[in-house]
Structure formats: structure tokens, C-alpha cells
Amino acid sequence: SYELAQPSSVSVSPGQTARITCSGDVLSKNYARWFQQKSGQAPLLLIYKDTERPSSIPERFSGSSSGTTVTLTISGAHIEDEADYYCYSATDNNLGVFGGGTKLTV
């Protein structure tokens, strides 16, 4: 089965840098997306194609990739960044897979 592994929780103080990793074999051949989800809301796309950011997303959110691991970095975390974060990728046979999610506490 295809799996993406994320830490269950990350905690930083306001203004610090938060890094959330996502690991899985599919990432060596397929792009990742990152989503932010706040309580009671639909997920919001933060990063696509490993490193690209939609124009509406603040610059403090960035993505990077190395081998089978992608990383979401929040530079100078704000209190309002407290949320659940999910990575997502597609497999070679067109299936999708989400990471288990990371709860960020700021």
C-alpha cells in the first residue's frame, strides 16, 4: 500500500520556524501538495508541485523536497497558523494518498 508519514504534532512559539515533514516512496516520483485545515473548515491548498505557492498564500509558507521526503516550512509562525496540516501525493496508477496529518501548535 502507498503511505505518507507525518509527525502527529509539532509545537513552536510565535515567530519561530515550524517544519513539518512528509515521507513516502511515492514522493520520489510524484509531486506533493500541502493543505492546511482549521477546525470545521475544508482544507486549503498551501503548496503544490512540492515548492510552488498559490498567490493567495502568505510567503512565510514554503515547501521543499529531497528524495522521498518533502517539508513544509512556516517561517515566523503566527498564532493563526495553528491548524492541522496534511501532505498529499498521487501514485503511479492515478490513486491519491494523504499523510496522517500534523497538528501544529503555536
Added chain:
Amino acid sequence: QVQLVQSGAEVKKPGASVKVSCKASGYIFTSYYLHWVRQAPGQGLQWMAIVNPASGVTDYAQSFQGRVTMTSDTSTSTVHMELSSLRSEDTAVYYCVVGFDNYDVWGQGTRVTVSS
């Protein structure tokens, strides 16, 4: 603007089936794949299935094989997702999602409750 509007909440008994619809507007329906994703209470996101609206070709996550069926109606720009043999663990919010190059659009979610 691009919109995905889903059908309303459902309450079903164990063993029953549920059919959730997703009506698309604001883009060329047959040009983009549409996904279904669900989220059980207090749990993470789970990818379920994908459909090519133009051809009707579908792919399903292994954990739903044999229980889920997606159909596409190009005349109404609507995709339907039917989940059968419902059990309590299927209680969740079900989302349809369309992905473009640099953004996604999610439906508002449909809450499905499975309870005897």
C-alpha cells in the same frame, strides 16, 4: 467562479447505501479529474476515488474497492458517489475536489451518519 455544490446530509442504517452528488460549475467539467475525499470525526483526510468526467473512467482506493461507485453525468456536470454496505466507521464528511494547476476547489462537504 468555480464551484462544487454537494447534496445534503444523510443518515443511514448499517448495511444501507448512500449516494452523494457533486454539481460542478464555472469551468469545463470534462477537462479536469474530480476526486472524493472523506474525513471521519476527529480523524485525518482519506482519499477515496478519482473520476475522469469525460470518459467516466474511475479509480478507487483499495480500502473502498467493491463498495464505492462513481458516475459522471456530463449533461448536468454532476458526479455521483455511491457507497454501499455502510458501517458505523463510514460516518464522515465526504468532499468532492477538483484540482487545477495551482489551486483546488472543494465542495462544501456532505455529512453522512451511519447509525442504527
